[in-house]
Amino acid sequence: MQYQRTSKGKTNVERIDKFIQLINNMQEKREYVVRKRKYIALPKKYQKEIEGEFGVTSECVRLALNFSTDSEQSEAIRARAIEMNGFITFKAV
DSSP: OOOOBOTTSOBHHHHHHHHHHHHHHHHHHHHTOOOEEEEEEOOHHHHHHHHHHHTOOHHHHHHHHTTOOOSHHHHHHHHHHHHTTOEEEEEEO
């Protein structure tokens, strides 16, 4: 079977192969792009203690530990979480 050449001098099969290579290259590059989000890992029982100490809701503590808020109170909550053996880690988003 003979393949007809297009106006650019390539057969359709050659064009399709090149297109597949481009797609594969794009997918390979995409694997290396991973967004990371910083947070403080702390067990729930310690989070409840922080709620009581600061007189805030569980959502306020969660937002502070996820670095979603940036206030003086959030910084104090994060500092207290680190004192309670919490640690800063990252998760892929």
